[in-house]
Amino acid sequence: MNDRTFVALAGNIGSGKTTVAKLLSQRLGFELFDEPVIDNRFLAPYYGDMRRWSFTLQLEFLIKRVAHHEIIERLPKSCIQDRTLLEDPEIFAKYLHGLGHMTDSELQLYLEYFERLNRHIQQPSKVIYLQCHDLDVLMRRIQTRGRREERAMQAEFLQGLNGYYAALPQVLKTKHGIPVMTFDVTHFNVHDTVQAEALVTLVSAFLREDETPTTMVRGDEGFNQAAAH
Numbered sequence: 001m002n003d004r005t006f007v008a009l010a011g012n013i014g015s016g017k018t019t020v021a022k023l024l025s026q027r028l029g030f031e032l033f034d035e036p037v038i039d040n041r042f043l044a045p046y047y048g049d050m051r052r053w054s055f056t057l058q059l060e061f062l063i064k065r066v067a068h069h070e071i072i073e074r075l076p077k078s079c080i081q082d083r084t085l086l087e088d089p090e091i092f093a094k095y096l097h098g099l100g101h102m103t104d105s106e107l108q109l110y111l112e113y114f115e116r117l118n119r120h121i122q123q124p125s126k127v128i129y130l131q132c133h134d135l136d137v138l139m140r141r142i143q144t145r146g147r148r149e150e151r152a153m154q155a156e157f158l159q160g161l162n163g164y165y166a167a168l169p170q171v172l173k174t175k176h177g178i179p180v181m182t183f184d185v186t187h188f189n190v191h192d193t194v195q196a197e198a199l200v201t202l203v204s205a206f207l208r209e210d211e212t213p214t215t216m217v218r219g220d221e222g223f224n225q226a227a228a229h
Contacts, residue, residue, distance in 0.1 A: 011130030
């Protein structure tokens with residue numbers, strides 16, 4: 001592993017990115033950059049009226065994430081980011097546009113802002129994608145964490161996002177040149193010491209340059225390693 005590493009987590013809402021990011025930050029000694037949702041001034045209005053606030057929210061996330069990247073570039077220590085900058089233009093902006101929550105002009109303007117601000121931004125060296133196809137699991141985790149803004153979240157919205165996320169590993173690899181490790185979190189319990197330790201071990205191997213990325217799948221018989229992207 002290089003002396004300094006920049007790794008980011010990707011995944012649908014409720015997949016457990018924040019909890020996993022904290023675990024890896026603590027165990028690997030990485031500086032943690034949380035997703036900018038707690039102090040986001042447009043998140044509550046967005047969930048109340050997506051058609052009115054989607055474009056504004058995407059710009060807010062863009063500015064906040066770019067600011068994180070600028071700090072990360074200056075830090076001498078390794079960093080881990082809760083949600084990638086690239087998920088917004090590759091998934092959320094396109095999905096919200098497809099739902100009719102952003103106009104053609106708004107999407108184009110957002111992408112123009114992204115291209116300009118992203119021009120000199122350092123992307124993560126590797127990405128860990130937390131995959132979960134079970135909508136009931138995602139909804140349960142969202143309800144458990146209890147963010148007031150997400151109370152009206154619908155499973156259909158998450159299902160649409162999962163459709164975009166299915167292609168994300170390939171997009172990151174072929175379009176952006178970023179290696180991706182896919183980790184199925186459907187049955188993963190980060191609070192289980194054995195499971196958490198297994199994840200840390202797998203991620204550590206993934207971050208070593210001489211290791212091939214792997215996928216860890218949780219089945220009834222336990223964790224199994226399989227070939228990944």
